Amino acid sequence: MPIGADGFRLPTVNEPGSKNKLEMIRGAGQDEYCRTFVINEEDHTLGNALKHVLMQHPAVEVCGYTVPHPMERSIHVRVQTKGVPAIQVLHQSLTTLKNQNQMVKQLIQDEVTRAAVMHWLYPRFPAK
Amino acid sequence: MDTGRIKLEEFQLVPEHDLESPAKGSDHDGIIKLMSMDDTDMELDFIGFHISIVNAYRRIILAEVATMAIEKVYMYNNTSIVQDEVLAHRLGLVPLKVDPRFFEFRSKDEKEWGAQDSVKYELKVRCSKNPQASDKETNPDILYKDRKVLSSSLKWIPFGNQTDIFQESSMQPLHDDILLAKMNCGHLINLEAYAVKGIGSDHAKFQPGLSWYRLLPEIKLVREVEGEDALLLQKCFSPGVIDIITTSEGKNVAKVNDARNDACSRNVFQYDNIKDSVKMTRKTDHVIFYVESHSALKSHEILDEAVSIMIGKCDLLLAEIEKHLEMDADT
Numbered sequence: 001m002p003i004g005a006d007g008f009r010l011p012t013v014n015e016p017g018s019k020n021k022l023e024m025i026r027g028a029g030q031d032e033y034c035r036t037f038v039i040n041e042e043d044h045t046l047g048n049a050l051k052h053v054l055m056q057h058p059a060v061e062v063c064g065y066t067v068p069h070p071m072e073r074s075i076h077v078r079v080q081t082k083g084v085p086a087i088q089v090l091h092q093s094l095t096t097l098k099n100q101n102q103m104v105k106q107l108i109q110d111e112v113t114r115a116a117v118m119h120w121l122y123p124r125f126p127a128k
Numbered sequence: 129m130d131t132g133r134i135k136l137e138e139f140q141l142v143p144e145h146d147l148e149s150p151a152k153g154s155d156h157d158g159i160i161k162l163m164s165m166d167d168t169d170m171e172l173d174f175i176g177f178h179i180s181i182v183n184a185y186r187r188i189i190l191a192e193v194a195t196m197a198i199e200k201v202y203m204y205n206n207t208s209i210v211q212d213e214v215l216a217h218r219l220g221l222v223p224l225k226v227d228p229r230f231f232e233f234r235s236k237d238e239k240e241w242g243a244q245d246s247v248k249y250e251l252k253v254r255c256s257k258n259p260q261a262s263d264k265e266t267n268p269d270i271l272y273k274d275r276k277v278l279s280s281s282l283k284w285i286p287f288g289n290q291t292d293i294f295q296e297s298s299m300q301p302l303h304d305d306i307l308l309a310k311m312n313c314g315h316l317i318n319l320e321a322y323a324v325k326g327i328g329s330d331h332a333k334f335q336p337g338l339s340w341y342r343l344l345p346e347i348k349l350v351r352e353v354e355g356e357d358a359l360l361l362q363k364c365f366s367p368g369v370i371d372i373i374t375t376s377e378g379k380n381v382a383k384v385n386d387a388r389n390d391a392c393s394r395n396v397f398q399y400d401n402i403k404d405s406v407k408m409t410r411k412t413d414h415v416i417f418y419v420e421s422h423s424a425l426k427s428h429e430i431l432d433e434a435v436s437i438m439i440g441k442c443d444l445l446l447a448e449i450e451k452h453l454e455m456d457a458d459t
Contacts, residue, residue: 022448039445045187046441048180087456091449098442100181104160105435111162111172112428 025076035086037077043067047075053093053100059084133409134343138397144409163416170427173344174415182341182415188434189339191329194233195423196226196247198321205318208255208277210309218309219251219321220333222279223302225424230293231325243288247299247323250283255311272313279306282321302424336430337421344414347387348407358382361402364395388416 023038030036039046047065054063054077062080079086135142158176165171174182201216208215226247234245241248258273265271274281279301286294309317326334347369353361361382362370371385392410397403421427 020448021444022452042441043187045184045191045438046445049178049184049438052178052180087449087452091446091453094442094446094449098439098446100177101435101439101442104158104177104181105432105439107158107160108172108428108431108435111160112165115162115165 032085033082034080035078037079037086037090038074039077040074042075043073044075047077049097050077050093053097054079054089056096057081057089057093059089132412133346134412136392136394136408136410138394138403143412165428167426168421170419170431172417174341174417176413177415179343179412179415182417184438185417185431185434186339186341188437189337189419189430190335192327192437193336193425193430193433194228194325194327195334195336195425196224196228196231196323196325197331197333198222198224198249199324199326200322202320202322203318204320205316208309208311208315208317215309215317215319216321219282219319220331222282222306222308223423224323225298225300225302226294226323227298227424228325233326234324241287241322243290245324247290248285248287249321249323250285250319251277251281251308251321252283252318253277253281253311254316255313257313275311276307277309277311277317278304279308280304281308285320302422336423336425336433337419337427339417339419339430341415341417343410343412344416345387345390345392346409346411347384347390348409349382349384349405350407351405353382353402353405354379357402357405360399361396361405364393364399364402366390366393 019040021040023040024030025036025038044067047067051063051065054060057063059081060079061082063078065075065077067075077090079089081089132143132145135144158174161173161175163171163173198219201212201219203212203216206212206215210218224247231247232245234242238245253274255272255274258271261271269275282301284296284299286299311317328335347365358370358372358380362372364370366389369385369387369390371383372380373383375381392408394408396406396408419427419431421430423430425433
């Protein structure tokens with residue numbers, strides 16, 4: 001997501017003065033197994049997909065995400081687990097999500113190469 | 129895997145869940161089927177994947193896949209009736225054939241134009257009288273030369289080592305006949321434009337294309353529909369969805385041919401006589417996904433970039449978590 005008035009560039013987390021990518025809220029209702037993670041510079045694109053993968057984790061009791069204010073680019077992901085530390089669950093879910101996406105990428109590439117070989121799939125649109 | 133369906137009733141949508149599917153399963157067994165593909169259009173089916181992932185790809189295609197577009201215009205002379213800012217705006221919207229993957233994003237405080245992050249174009253057009261036009265000619269397009277300024281007049285000015293990497297034909301606008309401005313005799317436009325790499329969430333000119341999806345519709349006939357009712361039923365759905373076949377007893381009976389192309393208009397609920405004869409549902413795990421390209425990238429390249437960007441997001445977060453875990457292990 002772009003930052004600043006020009007909006008030319010996607011921010012990296014190593015810039016001085018930028019917020020951390022991942023933070024944790026401190027306070028009541030937060031411990032090793034129940035955490036609210038604040039992920040900066042993200043929105044529903046990652047939030048919804050991550051929430052879905054988190055729900056499938058067997059150790060997760062409660063999981064949800066929210067965008068606290070639409071003008072601030074951050075999401076709050078709440079994870080409550082039984083027995084496994086919340087940050088580990090987040091790590092495992094992100095790895096699962098990454099693997100799924102890599103699988104999708106491979107599947108798409110296979111299909112596209114297959115279609116290129118059997119170019120009979122093109123007849124719907126006229127060739128340029 | 130949620131093999132549920134959504135039932136389309138007259139006034140509401142009712143979710144239906146498959147009783148056999150487990151509450152927490154994994155979607156590692158999804159399939160992707162490519163239905164049709166072209167350089168500009170692509171239709172594929174995501175079967176067995178959760179809608180949140182497919183939606184993430186759609187959002188990334190619209191907001192985060194990068195393209196090149198003209199961003200800054202230096203006006204040296206503009207005596208045409210098209211105002212400077214209007215002309216600059218129109219130039220920004222012109223799609224370019226430049227492949228964005230060869231370029232970097234321009235950094236925020238950069239003052240100079242570098243060969244690795246920008247492309248320079250020049251537009252120098254003067255509208256003058258056509259000496260070959262006859263005296264009786266009234267059509268202004270023949271009377272004057274260069275009356276219409278088209279995107280073909282944009283000339284690429286290479287700098288740095290760009291001539292070693294790129295050919296002129298791959299740096300032109302995507303379409304030659306985009307009308308940028310109209311001029312009258314004696315008017316002149318002289319400008320320099322710089323194109324940079326950007327993303328759709330910054331400005332819509334950077335969007336590589338369109339992307340949308342829908343769930344696969346299913347239509348089931350609950351009872352037999354014949355004769356006039358069958359014809360009415362056929363009209364209620366999109367063409368090609370319902371067929372009329374003649375049974376052995378000589379009756380004309382409606383049969384569902386292929387529900388895929390149905391627009392799900394639910395027109396059938398307008399007519400009391402056939403209202404109860406169909407059950408319309410949508411499969412929640414079968415997504416028909418469309419990608420349309422209107423930029424330099426081909427349709428499958430756009431989708432490929434989108435999935436790579438999603439993987440990049442996961443990687444970034446995973447690195448952050450690992451940093452946190454290391455910090456906790458040290459303390």
